[in-house]
Amino acid sequence: MNDVPDDTPRGVVPPEMEGRRLDQALELVLPGAGLRARKRAWEAGVVLVDGFPRPKGYRVMAGQVLTLRAGEPAGAAGGGGEPGGVPEGVRVVGQNTGLMAALFKPGGVHSEAIAGRPGSSVEQCLGAFWPGRFARLVNRLDLPTSGLLAVALSEAMAARYRELEDQAAVTKVYAALVLGQVETPFVCAGAIDAARRRVVRVLDEADPTGLRRTEVEPVLAQAAPGATLVRCIIHKGARHQIRAHLAAAGHPVLGDGVYGPQEGPRLYLHHFRLRLPEFEAAAPPLWPEWADWGLGKDRF
Template sequence: MANRLGNSASESELDQEFMRGGGEWTVPHDCQGLRLDQALMRCTSGLGRRGARRVFEQCLVLVEGRRRVAGFRVQAGQRISLRPLESGRGDVESRNPDDHLPVVLAARDESFAALVKPSGMHSEVVAGSTGPSIEAVLPELFPGIPAILLNRLDQSVSGLLLVALGDPAAQKYAAWQEQGLVRKQYLAAVRGNLSEEMLIQTTLDTAKRRRVRPIPGIEPDPLRWTRALPLSSSDERDESLVLVEILKGRRHQIRAHLAWAGHPVVLDPLYGPGPDLGWIYLHHCRIDLPDFSASVLPCWKEWQVNPLWKHSLPEDQSG
């Protein structure tokens, strides 16, 4: 059943819609640029802040078919639809994790687990946010286990998050990372035609500001370097698909390094031209520890992603 948000369906009617399988609405012009939860509150009679929070807790809120968090900025004419959480389960290898349940288990053993984070979802709990996070669901996913989040991904980035199942595993991970024994590989679509492998050694100023700033000089710690290997390119879109590896990353390291090299990540509004759609073409596809590994590929219809590419980078990154 298709409606316009401006039709002012009541909160109870909205509840009935998504319990039956979800409704569909179109963002009116007077909601241009609003947060998604604000658009729902403004255009749905009687919903209110508490009702909006309940909508995001009890169903998937999709904009143009992609799952979005409460803070996503909507555009006039976009389609908003609701889907019960129970309908979102699926196999991680055959689906796009952004369109279904927020959290999927990719791999687990006695010490570690790897979870799949969709773009648009926070890694950590954010104070004052109604949006979900991986960290918030760890007690539910691992009851009775002191689960510890070991890495972070930007909200707009998708892919693997590693969880230590107890303090000993977390300490082991920290030691391995200092020794350069943790390999993290990402797939990224970038602007321009990247024809040769790059080893980006530029130092990054990670002071507390929105953008990380490259500064003159070579980063003295090889664990902080970024290696990028071209995999495919599109002359029509002037874009390249690259495999990126880091060992011990800094905040925004991949995004800032690729932009500094003249190849910003596609759709990155912070280090490139955007536009800001709430997600970017950067996906953490593989993580390797001495005795644990996990992998998950993105579902990017513009690119044919070959699983063999996840093993294409050389072992040694020190150059």
């Protein structure tokens, strides 16, 4: 992979953008730029996909990193912002040398660097944890969501992770505190419409791949007044999937002002455990209520 300086505008292709042509995906690194500016960018070969130039008709894949080659004026991309140091609370919580690692991300920290968005992110500090090594985020969490971020430590493992997701061989376990009483397990299988939407929509029809579904199981009734602690399991996620699925089922996550009745001091959604054939990692319990519940990690 070509070396790309950390201060170049960059963006990670989200799942809902998979399969788009490169010239359509350029909004990730050239937000607000017109058609002419985008055309000049790919014609000049300054747009890189995972460090390499590609033609405009190239179809991007989720998780790929789009960057502008060093020397491209920052103004052309809306400014990427200078990367800061390691955000407070971000740390390594598991590693299989040469394959995978996991970082813990507190709520309120961005997972990825997006051109035009100020502030540091976990993506921008990967070099601080693995200097001189290949390291790529292969999952993302919403800004207010806490928990595990998976890091592939080789190009081959990044590709392997995607293959395992498509085989439902990646298991992501979340803890969520939701409004209402959940008495029995249920599954949310409605397709997620995230196309050009800040707030996604759950469709009546099932996800055509059968992969983007959320399995929900009650863990502790009345964990908070009028709320249930649940375990949520997904294998391949879409943007806001768990939050949207739970809200559509009538049980929005506590503190979710987007899909629930009101925003709170924290979003009670925590990516607790990650399992795949080559790797497993667990995040520490985070919420102050956890000690009162008397739950061990084995519950998740």
